[in-house]
Amino acid sequence: MLEKRRIPELVPRYSLTGDLLSFLRCGLLYRYQNGSALPPSRPVQVWFGEFIHGVMETAYRMWLEGARTFPWPCNPSSPLQPPPSGRAPHDIGSIGELVETTLSAAGKTPRSRTLRESAYQRAELAVNHVGPHLFPLIVAAEEKVIGTRELQPVAGAPMRARMYELHGIMDVLSSVSVASAAGNVIREAVRRVCTQLPPDADIIVDYKGSRRPPTAHPYWEQGGWQLQTYAWLRSRQSNTRPVAAGVLLYINELAPAADDLTTLLREMRDGGTDIVPAAGSPDAYQLNTWRPGAEVPTFSLDFRMARMIRVVPITEPSMNAAIAAFDEVVRRIESCVAQEAAHGDILRHWPAEGDEPTCDACDFRHFCPAPAQHRRPGYVPGAPNAP
Template identity: 65%
Template sequence: MLERRRERELVPNYSLTGDLLSFMRCGLQYRYQNGSALPPSRPVQMWFGEFIHGVMETAYRLWKSSPPAFPWPCTKTPYNANPPSNRAAHDIGVIGDVVEATLAAAGKNPRSRDLRDSAYERAERAVNEIGPQLFPLVQSAEERVIGTRPLTMPAGMKARARMYELHGIMDVLSSVTVGATGNNALCDAVRAVVPNLPSGAEIIVDYKGAARPSTNHPYWKQGDWQLQMYAWLRSKQPNAAPVVAGVLIYINELALGQAGLGELQRDVKHGRTDVKPVPGSRDDYLLRTWTPGAQIPAFSLEFRMQRAIRAVPITDPSMTAALAEFDKVVVDIESCAAREAQHGKIMAHWPAGGDDPTCDACDFRHFCPSPAAARAKPGYQPPAPDTP
């Protein structure tokens, strides 16, 4: 006797950065940015981060095919104007034009001229300062990885599926190359956390369009978990070598703005960062004597690279811990979607927990209930202090 055909089961598909980390940043913003599609058909990522990723990938492929000498020029196309003529193929302005057009075709555009200018400045620094040290080490660029995890919902709540699918993109380095290369800030950072690199192992790399977070900020721990998850996903690919370390490259550290520099000053003062200037050095003097609104100081390349590069060891226990954390995030997203479907209300069932920078850039802050969103609204006045 033939069995009755089972109903088709939807397996939710999540992007590690576009979905899980976005939800952890602010659940309500994640919901509104995704519309009614849960999980989303298009990852929710900031334009800035995707622009940096696109420029670095294209620059690497150009370098690999016919390595132009560094530094590469950056003749940026003026905002809403025609591109300059007679630019070389490896001009970062040419690369940026292509990446911008690709993102625009997907409905992704910079929020402002200032953001676009900042993206080009940091992309130029990334290519010319990170590129010479990173590109020779890359074994595989923009490697796409995918894996599945069991989905277990809380008691009384039905799951859409028994499994969920998770995917991500990273660069992959060889431990042999990293272990043998000298005078390289990236290799030094990896060897500092894994002194005895096993032959044949791999190191994974991802870019962050952000500054290095404070060590007591949730983003610090989330960055570690992200690398652990990438390592687990990499381990699920056919013929994959073991991953022993991961590297996050905080692109904004190469060219800090006013806000980032102020945060760095506070982090150093209060002991909330693992990378600070050497006491008595020129970098230390420039940081201590800088005042908000003054010109951004010219920190040394060595200090900026140390701030930009973060290496994390990968072990079976650390991957297991990260897996448990992200399983919880998926359950939270699925639970929010289920409660919304049952009660028909969005705001009551998605957590609004963004920090000030997240709310400042959010299109939905004008009607969001979170305190940070209230501070981001025009004309906000802080409440008067309590009087005795």
């Protein structure tokens, strides 16, 4: 006798950056971007980060093929003009336009000419200043990791699954190559933080198309969680070595904007950042004498690289704490899904928690129940105190 066919079990799939970190930026924006048929017309933060990541990955593969002499040229074309003639294949302008085309096919475009120009400027600096240090250390580019976790129960709502799938993509460095790379700024940063780096361990790397966040900001903690969770996922893959550390590269620190300097000065005054210019240095003088409206100074490469590189030690307890934190994020998302399904209301059951930069770039801000600029303290979706 044939066994009765079982109903296929749903296993929700969550991307570490595309889902969990996006939800933490703003739950309501995440719902509109990922849970409906209305994609955002200008997903600016998604575009910028993916553009930088795409340029760096393509540049690495060209470096492997023999384009090893830096600096590389950068001659991007205007969206209204044909590409400059005679460009080399490793011209960062050519690489960027290829990445732009790929992102455009997925509905991701820059929201302004200024943002596009800024992206190319930072991509050029990343390839020419980070590439010579990073590329020789990479042993695996864009390594995919995947794992499953038990789904935490949602109080007062039926669960749609027992497990969820978590996946991500990162670059991998070898601790052996890091240990032997004399004069390498990434190697030196790792060795300062991880003084006893195991020779049989790996190091994971991820790019951030943003500035270095203050140490008390949720983005700082979430960046650490991301690396820890990547390490946990990699530990679940077969034939992989343990991960001893993670490296976040905050690419915007290579070319800070005026708003970044205003924020940095405030963080220095409040003790909210871990990397500041040395007292009495030209960098300290330029920063402390700069005023909003003036031209942004060019800081030393050493200071900009120090601000860009963040090393996070990884241990078994730190991995477990991070993955438990993301279990709670998934539980919150599943709770929102269940509440929306039960009541048919999006606005009352997805939290509008974006900060001002997120709200400024959001296509849905005009009918948001709680934009950052007008949000009352203690806002809870659907509660009587909601605007």
